[in-house]
Amino acid sequence: MTTYKDRSEVFADLGTKLSIAEIFETLVDGAVPIRFTAYDGSATGPVDSEYRLDVKTPRGINYLVTAPGDLGMARAYIAGDMTVEGVHPGDPYDILKAMADLKFRRPSALALVTIARSLGWERLKPVAPPPQETLPRWRRIALEGLRHSKTRDAEAIHHHYDVSNTFYEYVLGPSMTYTCAVYEDENWTLEQAEENKYRLVFDKLRLKPGDRLLDIGCGWGGMVRYAAKRGVKVIGATLSAEQAEWATERIAEEGLSELAEVRHSDYRDVPEGEFDAVSSIGLTEHIGVHNYPFYFEYIKSKLRAGGLFLNHCITRPDNTRTTKAGDFIDRYVFPDGELIGSGRIISEIQNVGLEVLHEENLREHYAMTLAEWCKNLVANWDACVKEAGEGTAKVWGLYMAGSRLGFQRNVVQLHQVLGVKLASDGAWQVPLRPWWQA
Template sequence: MTTFRDRSDVLAELGTKLTIAEIIETLIDGPVPVRFTAFDGSATGPEDSEFVLEIRNPRGINYLVNALGDLGLARAYIAGDLIVHGVHPGDPYPVLRAIQSLKFHRPSALTLVTIARSLGWERLRPVPPPPQETLPRWRRVALEGLRHSKTRDAEAIHHHYDVSNAFYEHVLGPSMTYTCAAYGEPDWTLEQAQENKYRLVFDKLKLKAGDRLLDIGCGWGGMVRYAARRGVRVIGATLSAEQAAWAQKKIADEGLAELAEVRHSDYRDIAESGFDAVSSIGLTEHIGVHNYPSYFRFIQGKLREGGLFLNHCITRHDNTRTTKAGDFIDRYVFPDGELIGSGRIISDIQNVGLEVLHEENLREHYALTLAEWCDNLVENWDACVAEAGEGTAKVWGLYMAGSRLGFQRNVVQLHQVLGVKLGPDGLWNVPLRPWWNP
């Protein structure tokens, strides 16, 4: 059977120019799963496809040829050079599911020459990516310092979280909670599930009025305010200036200023210690796997003897794969983000002398959470575009829908790990069995 690759090599040998559709065929392994149409009038893929991907101009095919895979597709889509018909840009989950098996390969040298001749050599020169894309990792070193230095971490957090508080209000809803919710039932509302997540963390940490809590990477202060409303004294820390300002205003509006504080601060600059509990909800993804030992030692140093801590973060489904995120996630969503399996996290917690009491996987809960965030983006699309621009809104729809698919396919997971700082006698000061409701 003649494959698309075989045919393109034959055409190359004959000196035949390729249509855009034929170029697409040469870049994809196996059958094209959805319909592609192009500005030159050519098309490929099933005619009855529910979705049509329209390459509108030469820059669109330039992006695809020069960055094979998800990065090239994302560039063309975010820039408006690739239009996806049949799906709302706020939730492209259906089309991502349809193309989940799509694989690109690098064509032969002969075919690359034919592609260049077909498009024109000048049209294959790399063009600037959309403005939403950050620099590749190797260039960040020169401009922002070593990975996970305080300066570079601050820039990475700024890139992702300082989009616009109003934008996040539209997407996240009233809770302003940008981490996985905890659903009791699949039909719970997002707000029910987010409140339940804070309840779960609060109960696992065995907090009570008068206790002291440090919430690292506190975001807009959801956990800070939840605990303070129950009489706990809380310090939260975030590297996002916009998050800190929003959270401090919310704390004041709710009359919690005597109990709660959110600082615009690197967690490493928190001087206080002797906390009854430490929560880390959605921060570990940002600190770098090689920094786990120092991070968990930091937590240990902040806890009193017998104090509890909870680490809530996205993980890979095993402990063997690369820790680096894919090109799209690294350039558009989480610069310098790293993931590894829960086994590595638990090992590093244990290796600094903390004892792990319990862990659980909330993978399916995150898929449900992301579906609701996409629903919010669709419902508030015009307001989000007005606030942050269409390109940024597209980035978020693509990122959240793709992440939903990743959680459903067990590419990524979400683990909560509960631990304790033991005293020198090694004795527990907690009940023999779990004391919280799941």
């Protein structure tokens, strides 16, 4: 098959008709890094590639042409119109790594004419995406309100977290912890590393029996239960009804009800105050960068003088990039998710009058965590498909493997920031040097 270094020459003759593989080439900026085949028998990319994308249906090429990039590829793959060979759908990490430098471009008007002539104009009409896809941002405003209103935040959390507690048990394992683990040794199990993460947060916050902790965005209550088992009185808040139900049942089973409570509630609706510590583990990604001043002011308002807080969240590696998630992540994984660099987070913490004591980056730890979650998904693939459907299981494999690659390539990072609410006299109220074991 002919490969065009400058694909504009393909369209010099308005009578040209392209094969599907040639159409795919027009959507790619540069060489196709893996083998691409299609239902019309055409192919492109290295013949000896370990991995192959195979477009099976006309709808598949429609998805690719109408949304060139990660969104169109995801639609075709999740819907079953494009298959992937060489990897398990629960962990497509290797093929994503092979495609890491693949870049797409939107076809020119002339290219679209040629594509339409080749496929038929009906192939350029957008078709319904897979049911796992949520609405685009502009339509969510009309139906759910402005970004990060209470109603719209609740819907975004419902989309991501209320898949099925059973599904999450298969993927996350016994700890039911859906945030970055902390490994002391690369041979540690996921459960060891997740327990160590809670230990690290607990120790950084200098918690002791009798203290009061507020854990906002508490998920399935892992931090809540860890602290309660050590004599701390804890309130956790989550917008996910399924998470709150699971956590409440587990708290009762473990005999922690007198110390621990998980509420199905927006964190903004927790009325109590004067906490000894506040933990926020994996919430900041959901609240919106423009809401940081309110968010950290809220944390400050919930702490007693001298109280400590810890913010644990995914960030960008710098403070200049766009904060909005890409199309695939926004439509399928974290609607309305926003990220910025740790420098912006620290600045916003300082701007409300909280003092930052310590900061660390756990980027590689999250890559290791995601690899373990993918292993769980592969091991429990049939059960996950039965529980949530094949399309949803594919979304999770794609999202987690892609995120692992993102952490390894420094596209995203994971930062913990520890701070304190100073007393009015500004007196130093913590030990002179770090008091926790790293």
